[in-house]
Amino acid sequence: METFTHIGRGLFGYAVLIGIAIALSYNRRRIPWRIVIAGVVLQFLFAVLVLYVAPIRSVVEWVGTCFVSLMGFTNEGVKFVFGSLADTSKHGLIFAIGILPAIIFFSAFTSMLYYLGILQKIVFVFAWVISKAMPLSGAETLSASANIFLGQTEAPFLIKPYLATMTRSEILTIMIGGMATIAGAVMIAYIAILGGDDPHQRVLFATHLITASVINAPAGLMISKIILPQTEPVNTHLEVSKEQIGTNLVDAICLGTTDGLRLAVNVGAMLITFTALIALFNAIFGWVGATHTLTFGGHSVFTYPGFNAWIDHVTNGTFKSFSLEFVLGIIYAPFAWLIGIDWGHLLQAGQLLGTRTVLNEFISFFQLGQMKADGTLTDQRTIVILTYAMCGFANIVSIGIQIGGIGSLAPTQRANLASLGVRAVCGGTIACYLSACVAGILVPM
Numbered sequence: 464m465e466t467f468t469h470i471g472r473g474l475f476g477y478a479v480l481i482g483i484a485i486a487l488s489y490n491r492r493r494i495p496w497r498i499v500i501a502g503v504v505l506q507f508l509f510a511v512l513v514l515y516v517a518p519i520r521s522v523v524e525w526v527g528t529c530f531v532s533l534m535g536f537t538n539e540g541v542k543f544v545f546g547s548l549a550d551t552s553k554h555g556l557i558f559a560i561g562i563l564p565a566i567i568f569f570s571a572f573t574s575m576l577y578y579l580g581i582l583q584k585i586v587f588v589f590a591w592v593i594s595k596a597m598p599l600s601g602a603e604t605l606s607a608s609a610n611i612f613l614g615q616t617e618a619p620f621l622i623k624p625y626l627a628t629m630t631r632s633e634i635l636t637i638m639i640g641g642m643a644t645i646a647g648a649v650m651i652a653y654i655a656i657l658g659g660d661d662p663h664q665r666v667l668f669a670t671h672l673i674t675a676s677v678i679n680a681p682a683g684l685m686i687s688k689i690i691l692p693q694t695e696p697v698n699t700h701l702e703v704s705k706e707q708i709g710t711n712l713v714d715a716i717c718l719g720t721t722d723g724l725r726l727a728v729n730v731g732a733m734l735i736t737f738t739a740l741i742a743l744f745n746a747i748f749g750w751v752g753a754t755h756t757l758t759f760g761g762h763s764v765f766t767y768p769g770f771n772a773w774i775d776h777v778t779n780g781t782f783k784s785f786s787l788e789f790v791l792g793i794i795y796a797p798f799a800w801l802i803g804i805d806w807g808h809l810l811q812a813g814q815l816l817g818t819r820t821v822l823n824e825f826i827s828f829f830q831l832g833q834m835k836a837d838g839t840l841t842d843q844r845t846i847v848i849l850t851y852a853m854c855g856f857a858n859i860v861s862i863g864i865q866i867g868g869i870g871s872l873a874p875t876q877r878a879n880l881a882s883l884g885v886r887a888v889c890g891g892t893i894a895c896y897l898s899a900c901v902a903g904i905l906v907p908m
Contacts, residue, residue: 469803473904476801480893480900484689487889493692501596502685509678510901513670520670527669530651531662537568562655563731567723569648573613574708574719582612586621589680597684599693602626603633607640607680614649614726615641615856616868626873630695634879635887636687638865642857642891643683644676645824648723652730652825656832657850671847671906675854675898682894690890691883730825733860737822744787752785781810781839791817802852802896803903808845819853820892823860827853847906852899857891 481499485491512519541564576582589608594601602625609618619626619637629637645653650672658665709715752771757764771784782789795813804812811834819827831849834840856864862884870877 470904472800472803473900476803476903477897477900479801480896481689484686484890484893487690487886489691490694493694495688495692498597498599498688499685502681505593505596505681506678506685506897506901507905509681510674510905513674513677514905523673524666524670526673527654527666530647530654530669530673531658531665533569533572534565534651534655534665537565540564540568562652563727565651565655566648566727566730567720569651570723570726571716571719573647574715574722575712577708577719578712578715583621586612589677593681593684597681599636599684599688600629600633602629603636603640603684606637607684610640610644610683611676611680612647614646615644615861615865617646619869619872623872626869627875629873629876630693631879631883632688632691632693632695634876635691635883635890636684637869638880638883638887639687639690639890639894640680640683641865642861642887643679643686643855643894645672645854645856648726649730649825650676653828656828657835657846659832659836668850671850671902672854675851675895675902678898678901679855679894682897683891686890686894686897690886733823734825734829737826741787741822741826745784748785748787748790778810788814788818791821795820798896802899803848804845805842808840808842811840812845812849815849816852820858820888823858824853824856844903848899848903851902852895854898855891855895857888857895859888861891862888 485494488494513523514520541560545560573582586605586609589611590601590605593608594604597604602622606618606622609621613621615638618641622637626637650669653672654665654669657668709718749771752769752774754769754771755767757766774785774789775783778789782792789810792810792812792814795817796809797813798816799809799812800806815827815831818830831840831846831853835846840846862881865887866877866880866884870880
């Protein structure tokens with residue numbers, strides 16, 4: 464009975480999220496329903512193939528194992544540079560040493576695959592499969608497929624020659640595709656955060672993150688065409704840009720390392736800043752919720768009762784006081800319910816979904832990893848659904864990243880990038896939530 468309830472909740476949430484996308488549409492009369500239906504079918508088809516068809520699942524798990532192995536290779540370089548500080552048995556996990564270097568190495572590894580032409584061939588296969596079901600322009604299909612492996616500013620590099628002449632609908636598709644997925648370099652860090660030191664858990668979450676990134680691609684395409692339907696004719700020809708990274712293989716690896724370093728430093732800096740800001744807001748909110756007594760002449764004149772104790776009581780200790788996390792949990796709890804989270808975990812899930820959108824997805828994954836590690840969130844079903852729901856770059860900061868990154872490749876599109884930014888965040892978020900609904904329906908718990 465519980466399984467049927469979860470399936471019903473998932474299907475209901477999926478339908479409501481599609482309805483929200485329709486409400487955000489610029490032109491509801493021109494929504495291409497064939498593409499929408501194809502997107503839904505591809506999402507469920509990809510998920511079923513990965514989760515229930517043994518040969519395909521074995522391939523995805525093998526890829527996940529390769530991700531975990533890459534983390535092991537990274538540790539060799541970390542030990543060489545940091546010595547005993549890399550030994551988690553002595554010092555525990557030091558984030559800057561144990562996780563951020565994986566971003567640097569995977570970025571260099573990706574650049575090497577790009578220079579050798581291997582990555583382009585893999586992207587082309589995914590784009591070809593998607594294009595057979597969803598008749599979209601070749602450029603936006605390629606970009607969406609590249610986002611399975613690359614970040615929101617790296618994937619457009621594959622279609623750089625087409626960016627300047629793209630329609631607004633195509634530009635929104637590029638933006639939503641980037642926000643609905645995560646880069647491989649960041650994915651490898653999330654595997655470490657969620658899997659901890661357990662190799663089996665690392666492979667498990669690697670499989671889920673890879674699956675999420677794959678099924679997010681058709682979801683992003685579908686949602687983008689609901690929000691801004693294509694009304695002009697487009698070029699459906701699939702052709703990957705021949706531009707290469709670097710002048711030779713060593714140069715490509717060096718450039719990838721530099722880009723990875725920039726990303727790792729950026730991630731570390733954002734974690735420091737946003738964690739400090741959360742502490743600042745929580746101190747203010749905690750003070751507002753605390754009991755205060757106004758005295759005059761040594762006598763109590765007025766007592767403000769506060770409500771920290773009440774919050775602690777009604778949340779069964781999940782939130783000890785009035786805080787930013789509590790506010791985000793309240794606001795995003797309805798979305799957590801829509802994607803299939805059970806009642807007892809709605810506030811925790813809402814907190815993470817809100818943190819991901821308002822602040823940064825890395826913060827939300829870090830918080831999820833902490834909850835999992837310290838035992839404050841032990842429900843495997845909730846953890847898996849949240850992994851799918853947060854597997855994307857859809858947050859406010861990403862608007863500026865895309866304007867700067869994609870805008871540098873096609874300066875004439877900066878106005879479109881700026882005007883479509885908020886819709887792109889909404890579209891990317893909806894696409895990730897759709898994948899979470901699919902996970903709640905199909906993933907065996």
